[in-house]
Amino acid sequence: MTVYVVQISDLHLFAKPHRQLLGVDTESSFLEVQKAIAALDPLPDLLLLTGDLAQDGSAAAYARLREHLQALPIDTYWLAGNHDRLHTMNLELQGGRLHAEKSFSRENWSFILLNSLVPGKDSGYLTDRTLLWLRQELQRSRANHYHVLLALHHPPFSVGSDWLDQSALQQPERLFEVLDEFDHIRLVIFG
Template sequence: MKIIQISDCHIKNDNSLVYGVNSKQRLYDVINNILFSKIEFDFILLTGDISDDGSIESYAYVKNILSKLNKKIYFINGNHDLKSNLISTFSDNQMFINLDEILIENWVFIGLDSCIEGKDFGNLSDSELKKAEIIIDKAKKLNKNCVIITHHHPLLVGTPLIDDCPIMNGSNLVNLIEKNNHIKLLITGHVHNRYSIRIGNNAFLETGFSSFAQFQYTGSNELTDIDKDNFGYTYYDLSENSYKCYSILID
């Protein structure tokens, strides 16, 4: 199974720039790269901060652009998204699916909402954690592996610019992962760069590239520590019990 992760698009309702970058043009370039490279994949994971301003117009732009891929797109919301506008705009296209729980081949994918409206940092509510526990237990009985998808990261990645707004109760998720060896992978957005960090003995945190700009490693200043030259997406190749992860940068 092959998956493309697109993350942190930060599309606006107009053509204004984000960190001095045209995020609409960058997303257009990412989709064209996927189309023209003829890369094989089964579906898209869209891991939050799809919009920068939560506007219906921004989601309509994303829906129009990503529809060209003609693949299912499983999405979660990020801290910049307005969830009601996101879901209402995507709901008329059956290819766009709000990720909750899906079983594909030997893998169960679990989408968790880590967002608090109006806040940059994240939190997993008791109901989201309980949902995760139920699905994880069910997957264990079926002898399936698990992938958890959140927007925020539960572990510090070493970049102060983004480490001040992780999942504030992220240790609850980390403990859950460490206790269940069939959880192999935690995929997040939010951090605007690629990190691969081991969780316990069984899993890794893999964070996705932003489709328009990255936060520099160890950066702490939102004005000066932005990498405006590199953008792209993340590619996952899942076999029966393991995976490989690749970073795809657009020239």
């Protein structure tokens, strides 16, 4: 069974529309991507937003993102990145086809979205509690004979970019130890 998924990361929206980051109008850029997604045939089953959805972590940025996403008839799930404010996201990014769940299934696939956010830091980290939850979710998906797509914001290994490698997942070996226990993980994506 096929599940058609589109991943978007690092929108970096601002409280005020059409602000620029590194010379790019982040909102206009996102709207062009949204237009391209809406033109896909068939439409994706799911949209995964994998962090840094707002540059400033403002409620206004998340509210506008929610409004923009209402134009897409696609179930959308999200996780936080190092520029995001999780509490504000939880308040603003729910309703309609926008979902805050971090574990869900479609067809014979289980999707697990990990929170690697460390408030005030660029790098990410997975707490003992998060890793325990991950292990439990992986055991549940294995019992259901599901394939697994795992998502997090922070890269769990060096990507060869000085800029991006500064925001990598710290102590990634802790994640890999859990993943090594399971053979039904098909894909790990990050923002």
